[in-house]
Amino acid sequence: MSAGATPARMKVAASPHIAARENVTHIMFWVVAALAPATLWGVWNMGMVAVVLLASCIGGSVGTEWIWNRIAKRSQTLWDGSALVTGLLLALALPPRTPWWMGLAGGIVAIGLAKMLFGGLGWNLFNPALVGRAFLSVSWMGVLADVRPFPGGWYSAIDVPATGSLDAINGATRLAIAAADRAAGGAYGIDLARYYEPLLVRNLEGSFGEVSGLLLIAGGLLLIAKRIIDWRIPAGYIATVALMSWAFGSDPLFNVLAGGVLLGAFFMATDYVTSPMTRTGRLVFGCGCGLFNVVARFFGPMPEATTFAILFMNGLVPLIDRGFAPRTFGWVKRRG
Amino acid sequence: MRGRHAVATRVFKGGIHPADCKDATSALAVTRAPVPQILRVPLSQHLGAPCAPTVGKGDRVRRGQVIGDVEAMVSAPVHAPASGEVVEIGGVLLASGARVQAVSIAPDEDQDFDRFESIERSGSVPATVRAAGIVGMGGAAFPTAVKLQPPKDMTVRTLILNGCECEPYLTCDHRTMLEHPEWVIRGAELIASAVGATRTVIAVEDNKRDAAAALEERAGSAVEVMVVPTRYPQGAEKQLIWAVIGSEVPHGKLPAATGALVHNVSTAAAVADAVDRGRPLMERVVTVTGNVRTPGNYLTLLGTPVADLIEAAGGLHGEYGRIIAGGPMTGMALADLAVPVVKGMGGIVVLDPGDTAPAVHGDQPCIRCSRCSDACPMMLEPFAIGIYANRADWDGAHRFHALDCIECGCCSYVCPTRRPLVQLIRRAKQVLLEKGASL
Ligand code: SF4
Ligand code: SF4
Numbered sequence: 001m002s003a004g005a006t007p008a009r010m011k012v013a014a015s016p017h018i019a020a021r022e023n024v025t026h027i028m029f030w031v032v033a034a035l036a037p038a039t040l041w042g043v044w045n046m047g048m049v050a051v052v053l054l055a056s057c058i059g060g061s062v063g064t065e066w067i068w069n070r071i072a073k074r075s076q077t078l079w080d081g082s083a084l085v086t087g088l089l090l091a092l093a094l095p096p097r098t099p100w101w102m103g104l105a106g107g108i109v110a111i112g113l114a115k116m117l118f119g120g121l122g123w124n125l126f127n128p129a130l131v132g133r134a135f136l137s138v139s140w141m142g143v144l145a146d147v148r149p150f151p152g153g154w155y156s157a158i159d160v161p162a163t164g165s166l167d168a169i170n171g172a173t174r175l176a177i178a179a180a181d182r183a184a185g186g187a188y189g190i191d192l193a194r195y196y197e198p199l200l201v202r203n204l205e206g207s208f209g210e211v212s213g214l215l216l217i218a219g220g221l222l223l224i225a226k227r228i229i230d231w232r233i234p235a236g237y238i239a240t241v242a243l244m245s246w247a248f249g250s251d252p253l254f255n256v257l258a259g260g261v262l263l264g265a266f267f268m269a270t271d272y273v274t275s276p277m278t279r280t281g282r283l284v285f286g287c288g289c290g291l292f293n294v295v296a297r298f299f300g301p302m303p304e305a306t307t308f309a310i311l312f313m314n315g316l317v318p319l320i321d322r323g324f325a326p327r328t329f330g331w332v333k334r335r336g
Numbered sequence: 337m338r339g340r341h342a343v344a345t346r347v348f349k350g351g352i353h354p355a356d357c358k359d360a361t362s363a364l365a366v367t368r369a370p371v372p373q374i375l376r377v378p379l380s381q382h383l384g385a386p387c388a389p390t391v392g393k394g395d396r397v398r399r400g401q402v403i404g405d406v407e408a409m410v411s412a413p414v415h416a417p418a419s420g421e422v423v424e425i426g427g428v429l430l431a432s433g434a435r436v437q438a439v440s441i442a443p444d445e446d447q448d449f450d451r452f453e454s455i456e457r458s459g460s461v462p463a464t465v466r467a468a469g470i471v472g473m474g475g476a477a478f479p480t481a482v483k484l485q486p487p488k489d490m491t492v493r494t495l496i497l498n499g500c501e502c503e504p505y506l507t508c509d510h511r512t513m514l515e516h517p518e519w520v521i522r523g524a525e526l527i528a529s530a531v532g533a534t535r536t537v538i539a540v541e542d543n544k545r546d547a548a549a550a551l552e553e554r555a556g557s558a559v560e561v562m563v564v565p566t567r568y569p570q571g572a573e574k575q576l577i578w579a580v581i582g583s584e585v586p587h588g589k590l591p592a593a594t595g596a597l598v599h600n601v602s603t604a605a606a607v608a609d610a611v612d613r614g615r616p617l618m619e620r621v622v623t624v625t626g627n628v629r630t631p632g633n634y635l636t637l638l639g640t641p642v643a644d645l646i647e648a649a650g651g652l653h654g655e656y657g658r659i660i661a662g663g664p665m666t667g668m669a670l671a672d673l674a675v676p677v678v679k680g681m682g683g684i685v686v687l688d689p690g691d692t693a694p695a696v697h698g699d700q701p702c703i704r705c706s707r708c709s710d711a712c713p714m715m716l717e718p719f720a721i722g723i724y725a726n727r728a729d730w731d732g733a734h735r736f737h738a739l740d741c742i743e744c745g746c747c748s749y750v751c752p753t754r755r756p757l758v759q760l761i762r763r764a765k766q767v768l769l770e771k772g773a774s775l
Contacts, residue, residue, distance in 0.1 A: 010658075010659065010669075010670060010671050010672065010673075011657060011658045011669065011692070011695075012658070012669045012670070012671045013658065013669055013693070013695055013696075014669075014756070014758065014759045014762075015664075015665060015666050015667060015668070015669075015743075015745055015758065016664060016665045016666070016693060016745030016748050016749050016758065017657075017658050017660050017664040017665075017667065017669060017685075017687060017692060017693055018354060018504065018664045018665070018687070018691055018692070018693055018749065019693035019694065019748070019749055019750075019751075019754065020352070020354075020749055020750050020752075022750075022752050023752045023753070023754065024703060024752050024753050026752070027705070027752055077701075080753075082703075120701065121701040121703060122701040122702045122703050122704060123701075230706075272703050272704045272705040272706070273703055273704045275704075277704060277706045277709055277717065277719070278706070278709070279710075325717070326709065326715040326716070326717065327715060328587065328714060328715050328716055328737045328740050329348075329349075329574065329578075329584055329713065329714040329715045329740070330574065330584045330585050330586055330587035330588075330589075330714075330740065331587045331737070331740075332586075
């Protein structure tokens with residue numbers, strides 16, 4: 001026995017020497033897995049258009065990231081899966097009548113403008129998928145507003161995009177009915193509760209990702225259970241939407257289920273990069289999203305209530321982070 | 337036996353739950369590692385002034401004899417761990433990569449471990465502890481005698497013995513509490529009376545209930561055993577004080593400002609050994625575990641080369657990643673197995689390549705997932721300090737309280753993009769301290 005029996009290859013590095021197994025790819029995998037049931041159900045019900053839309057959005061986002069990295073001579077970042085998730089979310093937030101070239105344009109804008117221009121993963125202020133969607137809705141307002149029931153089904157032909165009414169309120173035409181009824185003080189006597197079941201199970205008017213509210217909720221709960229997203233954002237968001245709707249005299253559950261709130265609350269507002277860093281901050285952020293969503297829906301002429309509510313709150317994240325900065329252990333005051 | 341022990345009602349915010357990996361050694365009684373052919377005993381095994389050698393090449397030394405000492409207040413003498421002949425006084429590389437002076441001893445063939453040169457113990461407890469060369473054995477290696485003489489303007493009310501051993505893999509403190517609870521308790525009483533503490537608490541993580549029970553059985557009414565939740569870094573000084581007395585160490589102040597003083601359980605056992613039996617610190621229990629053939633808790637002479645200790649544990653077994661001196665969260669990856677065992681080294685962990693943290697390279701992005709800030713026991717925002725440190729914006733790092741970081745490693749552990757957060761923050765601290773920034 002002697003000293004100096006050092007093996008040839010010793011690996012040296014700074015502590016800590018062990019690490020949690022979770023990495024970005026795992027996280028993105030779980031997000032995709034959580035969205036898979038809703039996506040498949042959408043494809044099944046909307047047919048080929050949904051496949052084309054998925055392919056064009058994801059092609060636009062992933063392709064842009066790849067080309068950008070090539071041109072900027074940066075190492076490829078496709079492995080992290082975040083461009084894929086952006087494309088997927090964008091597609092899910094679009095109505096099935098969206099033509100493929102719009103999906104492609106949306107994907108390009110989402111990654112090129114909203115992500116890479118800001119410095120790539122981690123540096124963007126606004127949710128890329130929502131920027132893509134907002135860009136499309138501002139550029140071709142009628143197309144995204146056209147959410148008449150889409151009787152697609154597997155193998156159905158792609159419809160010619162209709163130029164719908166410009167004043168349609170975001171989400172489903174049901175939202176317009178609800179708004180009209182509410183404006184008339186309930187004169188039409190519409191019972192919104194009869195929409196619960198279609199919205200939860202099979203709703204063909206709206207974007208293709210929200211055919212079934214139940215599947216979105218299940219996916220969201222999966223991410224909460226896997227501790228990938230913080231429950232505070234969806235909980236704050238949904239509770240605020242319900243409470244505010246009720247306060248304004250509308251059916252709370254209907255307002256939660258319609259108009260992309262579930263997709264927004266569980267999957268868009270929870271985007272790490274564009275949401276706050278502290279627990280309290282995230283609760284405030286979720287509530288803020290819900291508040292602006294309802295206000296925009298009930299009082300704004302603004303279509304796209306969900307999209308713009310979340311984007312608006314994205315812009316407030318630096319402020320929220322400052323306001324709710326943690327109090328360092330041993331300090332009396334918060335860092336601010 | 338679930339007795340009278342108190343259960344902590346507080347737990348710090350943040351922290352992590354790595355796999356504790358203690359099962360391989362927690363049930364194994366301490367055995368003595370064989371005497372190596374050569375002992376390289378560093379003259380600086382502690383924080384503070386290095387010792388000067390008091391012996392020369394060719395001298396015969398007896399076990400327990402002082403071989404290095406210095407006048408300085410913050411220091412600790414070094415003793416011969418075994419009888420033998422001094423063959424060299426020269427440099428040796430420590431686990432940290434620092435090069436220090438060491439006395440190399442060729443031990444005699446026959447060693448009687450029960451015979452040693454007793455230390456002078458007619459003086460006060462701190463004087464005896466100093467003479468015994470005792471330093472913090474939980475890893476900090478701060479001279480214990482200094483901590484036994486708190487500044488005049490501070491009153492120590494509570495003595496906390498740290499039996500958390502929150503680093504994964506390590507079981508040396510666990511075995512000491514289990515096999516020698518009476519030494520730990522005796523040490524606690526000696527330290528408490530030296531500093532004038534009126535309350536003594538031994539804190540043990542709840543994955544070592546057998547140790548808590550053993551301590552309880554022997555603890556008199558003056559010593560409380562408190563079970564604290566298993567969570568890394570429960571054994572960090574500030575977090576432990578919070579769990580036991582509910583006070584935060586005010587920023588920029590010594591822990592004693594809360595009226596609490598923390599010592600490691602193995603340190604307490606060494607204090608009892610010194611005061612009652614005149615025994616200097618010549619050996620310590622080292623957990624050798626991971627990918628070695630016979631993992632175990634080995635009573636090891638200080639100065640034993642790590643290579644010999646791994647040999648004593650049956651040798652390397654299978655593939656290995658990094659080899660760590662200390663625990664995997666805060667220990668040092670060894671570049672060379674010739675480094676000697678020192679007073680603060682509680683373990684040698686041969687990590688499996690699959691368990692070794694992936695190397696970090698390049699500028700990994702921060703995806704703002706907030707895992708690091710959720711895990712930080714100091715409630716810092718490591719991602720932000722990391723971003724500023726990466727840009728060499730030291731003022732920015734300072735604004736985010738970089739200097740409050742305790743370098744526990746939780747942030748790096750959880751980061752899904754593997755940003756080298758602790759390294760970045762350490763760098764910021766270093767620069768800030770050089771620039772004379774105050775906390
Ligand atoms: S190493 Fe520092 S910043 Fe990181 S978790 Fe520990 S205390 Fe916080
Ligand atoms: S854990 Fe890593 S990726 Fe997440 S916020 Fe902290 S530094 Fe950023």
